[in-house]
Amino acid sequence: MTTDLGAQNLTALLDSARQDYSELAGRGLKLDLTRGKPAADQLDLADELLTLPGSKTHKAADGTDTRNYGGLNGLLELRQIFAGLLQVPVGQLLAAGNSSLELMHDAFVQALLGQVPGAQSRWADQGPIKFLAPVPGYDRHFSICERFGIEMIPVPMTETGPDMDVVTRLVAEDASIKGIWCIPKYSNPTGTVYSDETVRQLAEMSTAAPDFRIFWDNAYSVHHLTDDRVEIADLLGLATAAGNADRVFVFGSTSKITFAGAGVGFFGASEANIKWWLAGLSKRSIGPDKVNQLRHATFLGSAEGVLAHMEKHRALIGPKFEATLRILNEQLGGTGLATWTEPQGGYFITLEVPEGTASDIVARAAEIGVVLTPAGATHPLGQDPTDSIIRVAPTFPTQTDLEAAVLALTTCVKLVGYEQKIKQQ
């Protein structure tokens, strides 16, 4: 990745970066590339929800009055729309509240305080337990484990998913490893798509823990950025065929389909897991917000309706990803200072910079008004041992702001990168 540059040449490049940086510092920028949030124009695409389900319209297809208590499983017509998209049989898919993050959190709560099928006791009573954390990964996943004192073991991501040699070895030998975090399609933050072989191995591998769980956060199942609507293998189906049906917890939501704060979350699993989940849930809830589920079923209509809607998102955010990649290429291509992912979907680009420079780059960017996700956020406890990963979230800023922010980011990469190179000479 590095190129051999003469000392004189390097000094000139650093001077140029310093000049650019100083010029940017004078502009009083106020830009934010931190979170994977949809932009307002994306939310506008679902504005019909603001007047749905419509006057005097409150009955579900089966006649249920959605305004009243009941219906723990969620509205059937909405579950039917998402069952295929999330690769879960409709009878094993629940429609829940406004977030899948809370379902993942509550899955830990249920397993800690209840006894998950296959477990010999509650996780809370098993002594220290561990989870595999493919890195780089999603900070909010890691925060849940951190909160509950669950040790995370980082596993390197490859181009086909987590390194399965590492995964299969670890889970086979250590019964205190209770699960693994996975974002199988357009992974956060690398955009990685798990290969069929990776999915098959996850479904079939031997685990020392009888109560092992794959947290399958299919957050970007329909969030394509190219004409190729990437499909992944069906983990729940493969695990069921392999006799490991209870191993899989599937999560999804409409957060980045309709409204990020007012969508619907989904939980899918084996029949035994669903029965267990509902038994716990029935102590907590008298049913989800079925009116919002009716709103969503009416608005989206069908799985095809979801995919058609996602094309509108792509038309808005595709150019943002293209601009980001163009600027990275123009500014950093051939410098030997960085590599980056070129995702086919999802919400993020991962920028990899020389070891030991990511924190400094993020700090320098902040100084000139460009806020990035903290370096390390993609790793358990916020600690990236290589200090080399920066997550770029292109969707939320306007196109103009985004381009200014990415340009500033590349300036910081050059500034810090050339400084390091000179020091190392």
Add this chain to the structure above:
Amino acid sequence: MTTDLGAQNLTALLDSARQDYSELAGRGLKLDLTRGKPAADQLDLADELLTLPGSKTHKAADGTDTRNYGGLNGLLELRQIFAGLLQVPVGQLLAAGNSSLELMHDAFVQALLGQVPGAQSRWADQGPIKFLAPVPGYDRHFSICERFGIEMIPVPMTETGPDMDVVTRLVAEDASIKGIWCIPKYSNPTGTVYSDETVRQLAEMSTAAPDFRIFWDNAYSVHHLTDDRVEIADLLGLATAAGNADRVFVFGSTSKITFAGAGVGFFGASEANIKWWLAGLSKRSIGPDKVNQLRHATFLGSAEGVLAHMEKHRALIGPKFEATLRILNEQLGGTGLATWTEPQGGYFITLEVPEGTASDIVARAAEIGVVLTPAGATHPLGQDPTDSIIRVAPTFPTQTDLEAAVLALTTCVKLVGYEQKIKQQ
């Protein structure tokens, strides 16, 4: 409560009850008095919500785009409407998801798996813990404790709230008692309103546990059935004044104000508790459904708007309570077979029958098609040691069905009651 009746007279009364029962059995009734659910005409009162917040209307008062992530505390304008009604300063009141039951459940989760302010360790690490359960009480409260293996100690309800002699003695001597369930206004199922003295004692009493919590489920704060809008003392204010601010968890919701499945829940507490709650919540959620909160703020408008809306509910359910009480009085008055509460608000009437007869009465009613809440449901683990309490929920059936169901119920009371009297002679 009993009247001295000759054996001959009793036999005649039993014969008459048997005849009525047999006549009812032939009618093929299918009636349900089980749950405290609003009826469809009550839900219709809030049907504006089906088209709110309205086209292009998604901004909160402070400019927040309610469609996007964020805002863990919930929408300020909605919290402002409910702060006074729930007696919680607006800065200490959170607006959350579609249910207060889930907030109560999650309060246990947070205290079990996190460390509540004042606690020396997590409740999960403290060995067996206990909760006080005023009886008769609400089955879903008790189910939460049961789920988490928390022992419940029944405390008798008096006309002014739980028996405070018992409560103050128990909490002063046993540090494993971590809290008490309270429904302070129009209590479920007795309709009891806690006296100012009871509230003061709860606020000021000494507790052996430093992490004692009062679960103040103010579910019926505005659910008046008379012109007298009953007010209770301000527990959080009194506890704060007594140096016990952290003792109080306040819960409320719009479930029986707007839509029972699609309303908004509230959590209120001291500043330290709220800070602790949000720290845990931030690992679980990126914010509640703010669009639904905007919908509610727009529809309800103000605290006065809430009270005006509740008058419409009263117009619909007041006659149902009146009819129930009228039939109970006509059929059971002077029989010595039952007493009942005459609530000034809320959702329930408690029918007290002779010891050992409640289960049988509920079973007999079921046999002729009238479903009642299981006898015992008002007690921890579903076990009423006196087998004498039946909860009547008049709101959900139509007026005609309700009257038929209550009449059938009184027939069953007579049938079982006279049978018992004859046996006992």
